[in-house]
Amino acid sequence: MDFNDTPEEAAFRAEVRGWLDANATRIDPNETGSYEMFSENDGDDVVKQAQAWQAKKADAGWACITWPKEYGGRGGTIMENIIFSQEERNYHTPQNIFGIGLGMAGPTVMAHGTPEQKAKYLPSLLRGERIWCQLFSEPAAGSDLAGLTTRAERDGDDWIINGQKVWTSGAHYSKTGIIVTRSDFNAPKHKGLTYFIVDMEAEGVDVRPIKQMTGGANFNEVFFTNVRIPDADRLDEVGNGWAVSITTLMNERMSIGSGFALGPDRIFEEFNRLAQNTYVDGIPAVENHAVRAKIAELYSRMKAMELTSNRVLSSISQGKAPGTESAVIKLAMGALNQEIAAFGMELQGNLGTEHGPQSVFNNGLFQEVYLGIPAMRIAGGSDEVQRNVIAERELGIPQETRVDKGIPFKDIPSAASR
Amino acid sequence: MEFGYSEEQKMLDESIRRFVNSEVPLDRIRELVLEGTGYDEKIWSGLAELGVLGVLIPEEFGGAGMGFLDATIIQESLGYVVAPAPFLGTSIMAPTAILAAGSDDQKNKWLPEISSGNLKVGLGLTEVTGARENAGVSFSGGKANGKAMFVIDGECADGYILAAGKDTLVWVAAGAAGLTKTRLNTVDNTRGVVELVLDGVEAELIGTQGGEAAAVQKTVDAGRTALAADLLGTSQRMLERAVEYAKERKQFNRVIASFQGLKHTCADMAANLEPCRAMVWYAAHCQQEIADEATLLACQVKSHLSEVSTPIANDTTLVHGGMGFTDLMGLHFWFKRIGLSRQLLGSPEAVREEAAVLQGWVAA
Structure with a gap:
């Protein structure tokens, strides 16, 4: 057990801090928190600021620390990447809208792409010049992702794509996408899929934002009508799309820990601020035993999650593949954040119903979390999917009896009926 | 790291x-x-x-x-x-x-x-972690008087370390004149918890009189952190038994683990218990290496593990159906140990209040 940096890590951290000090403004710990992580403002100006920051990082070699140098990365370690994120979090920086490209699409292209594809796509992805989105879910294929029906048909050197994707984060500002399609309806469910890189500006791609309960519209429906994708943009073999998709989803698991912008100490500070200025039975809430015990409980639950995240990061840094901990963390964080938000609002009484940055307490943080978290419990796999992952992979409990294995996809009742 | x-x-x-x-x-x-x-x-x-x-x-x-x-x-x-x-x-x-x-x-x-292994010691910290009326130990002139409640590991002990107030520690030998020991029948009984009544019992001061508040706190912190580790082990075994049983027991011609209602109950137990491990590790690390955080983490880990373990005890018993509450299955020994560990050295609510005070929760 050693929580200190090694001498090399300490030197790296100092270098990172030096660069950040010179290029960004450090967050004053006393300033009232804003809730940037839940902000749904992703207009052109936000995208441009994000791209400028990413390019600046790329020029200095910080953009993709673990990527090989030949694609513009630093060839650094996972631990160095973690250190950079830990430090960057302490500075005012633009919203990071490159997570899907850098964390999921890039590693997938690296694992399955041809040399030509890597040379063509990775440098501009890394610099943030082209933002990427992930086109997986469909209206009738959510948790049952492999049941997707977006059709890919070969036509000479091209493929023609028809169908609909949904819940596509950032599609409205993305220039490139990764898409998994069904190229063979006669093959069994998981065998008939093919994976492509798609130009989001191609003719026939129609992006329609989905307005959410927060008021923002970060997710989209994306319709494909006779969209042509050159065969040169196919990733891996025809019919091997499921394996490529798994690579993408595994990399999603590696991006664990990034959801801790509101870690236990920050939450505690926000609650402290709130409980100093709200009252229960005429005395400050901070002096009410039940209030104190509840906040102490929420804090310790959050602390356990943070420590678990650190434990996973430590294990990843030693070269071990993450287990089911990311499912555990995702499952717990959704419900925990909802409790935190609800209790924060409760302490404010009627004022807790105000929404927006002009709210009396905490710039409306708890309200924003309250409205934002329901999406988090679904995105990237619902609570039930996470429970299945934990039960099947960690506890060795058998899968549900499957009626869709080994038979042609077109003969599966639910699929054939569409 | x-x-x-x-x-x-x-x-x-x-x-x-x-x-x-x-x-x-x-x-x-x-x-x-x-x-x-x-x-x-x-x-x-x-x-x-x-x-x-x-x-x-x-x-x-x-x-x-x-x-x-x-x-x-x-x-x-x-x-x-x-x-x-x-x-x-x-x-x-x-x-x-x-x-x-x-x-x-x-x-x-x-x-x-x-x-x-020749000397077994019981610990009585009555007034530090939940005193009741007529309880508490006083020490003067080499003699201890009063009543020590819920002395941990006291039944088999050869000697006792007792807190007199919150800042004094004394040693009392088992069988000393004037010492009356009564075994407490607890919900658990895998631990021998006793009550001691001291009537002018010869006692040996450990450290200085009135000067050992930090040592008392350190002892409580150590006990709470260890109880959290004990709860982690007890709960881990319960979860394993729930899963083992659910994978064997059949109803409707299927193993019951394959029903999502039960499968997800097991997954939730695992999901709640898994993060406890890192917390126990960190709290243990703090006891030795990070003095500033030792008491706070001891409070947090004790209350958190207690709160996570209780539903695991309940749900594992539920997964076993009628067998869960039979003596034959023996599951109840784990159920009961969780029930005792949860309370010893402070129940979750009480310990959380300490944590809140430690974190400076007072009106500005």
Whole structure:
């Protein structure tokens, strides 16, 4: 057990801090928190600021620390990447809208792409010049992702794509996408899929934002009508799309820990601020035993999650593949954040119903979390999917009896009926 | 950063697990619980042979000179098999108190005997963690008077470390004149908890009178962190048993684990328990390495593990259907140990209040 940096890590951290000090403004710990992580403002100006920051990082070699140098990365370690994120979090920086490209699409292209594809796509992805989105879910294929029906048909050197994707984060500002399609309806469910890189500006791609309960519209429906994708943009073999998709989803698991912008100490500070200025039975809430015990409980639950995240990061840094901990963390964080938000609002009484940055307490943080978290419990796999992952992979409990294995996809009742 | 066991700790974990799995069978627990002493000579001498009773005791006093994380590794395994063994009081809390407050003579007198397994110590910290009316110990002129409640590992003890008030520690020998011991019949009985009434009992001051508040706190912190590790082990075994049973038991011609309602109950238990491990590790690390956080983390880990373990006890019993609450299945020993560990040294609510105060929660 050693929580200190090694001498090399300490030197790296100092270098990172030096660069950040010179290029960004450090967050004053006393300033009232804003809730940037839940902000749904992703207009052109936000995208441009994000791209400028990413390019600046790329020029200095910080953009993709673990990527090989030949694609513009630093060839650094996972631990160095973690250190950079830990430090960057302490500075005012633009919203990071490159997570899907850098964390999921890039590693997938690296694992399955041809040399030509890597040379063509990775440098501009890394610099943030082209933002990427992930086109997986469909209206009738959510948790049952492999049941997707977006059709890919070969036509000479091209493929023609028809169908609909949904819940596509950032599609409205993305220039490139990764898409998994069904190229063979006669093959069994998981065998008939093919994976492509798609130009989001191609003719026939129609992006329609989905307005959410927060008021923002970060997710989209994306319709494909006779969209042509050159065969040169196919990733891996025809019919091997499921394996490529798994690579993408595994990399999603590696991006664990990034959801801790509101870690236990920050939450505690926000609650402290709130409980100093709200009252229960005429005395400050901070002096009410039940209030104190509840906040102490929420804090310790959050602390356990943070420590678990650190434990996973430590294990990843030693070269071990993450287990089911990311499912555990995702499952717990959704419900925990909802409790935190609800209790924060409760302490404010009627004022807790105000929404927006002009709210009396905490710039409306708890309200924003309250409205934002329901999406988090679904995105990237619902609570039930996470429970299945934990039960099947960690506890060795058998899968549900499957009626869709080994038979042609077109003969599966639910699929054939569409 | 290295957040995990060292190679030596992995070996310790393996050897202690091997020992408890072979030497603490359910049939023996069944007998020992009826006796209610919280002690078995064979288990205790086995632990002595493994050299773990002096885990926290420096080598110069005959101990193993290991660290607090090592101590929690052992405690977790004892919890895993609900072992009746006075390890918490004797090997964790007593050495912590003696090392923090004792004189060299006292260390030389007691610590080697604890390491070798010849001296078992009960801990009575009544007034520190939930005093009741008419309870509490006073000390003056070499004599102790009063009543010590819920003395941990007291039934089999050869001597007691008692808090007199919140800032004084005394040693009382078992069987001393004027000392009356009453075994408390608890919901658990894998631990021998007693009440002591002291009527002018000869007592030996450990450290200075009125000057050992920090040592008392350190002892409480150590006990709470170790109880959290015990709860982790107990809950882990319950979860395993729930999963084992659910994968065997059939209804509607299917194993019941394949029903999502039950499968997700098991997944939730695992999801709640998994993050506890990192917290126990960190709290243990703080006991030894990060003094500023030691008390706070002890409060947090004790309350958190108690809150996570209680539903695991309930749900695992539920998963077993009618068998869950039979004596035959023996699951109830785990259920009951969780019930006791949750309360000892402060229930979650009480401990959380301490945590809030520690974090400076007062009106500005």
